[in-house]
Amino acid sequence: MRERQVIVQLAQGLHARPASLFVKVAASFSSEIGLNKEEKKVNAKSIIGVMSLAVSKGQSVVLTADGADAEQALDALERVLVSVE
Template sequence: MITKTVVIKNSIGLHARPAALFVRTCSKYRSEIFVEKDGNKVNAKSIMGIMSLGVCPDEEIKIIVDGIDEDVAMKDIVDLVENKLDQL
């Protein structure tokens, strides 16, 4: 299991389209993936779970990945958050 804390840098947080892209990215992997914010932990492959966190710009989330492809999954998810979400 690996964990990493990242800051959501895009201008609208993890709402609507960015949340959908985040969930699609996580769903590509066999590992279990969770997102934690303010003590609330949700399945990162669930759009309703991600939306329920209400992640706004400049807030931190913890990404937790556990499974066979955890290293590549974490790399892809962090790249998405840090470099691609603000292109939407």
């Protein structure tokens, strides 16, 4: 399993539109992907799970991925979290 800590740079955090994009990107990979904020971990391919974290700009999250395309998944998801809307 690979993991990567990321500081969210999205102006509005992971609100509806960016969360939807994040889940869409996560779902494009075969790896199992998680998103952790503090002590809570959710499936990154679940819009309900991602939205339940209420991630704001400047907060630290940990991405986890386990599978053949784990590194590529982490790279792509990090780009989503640090892109400027």
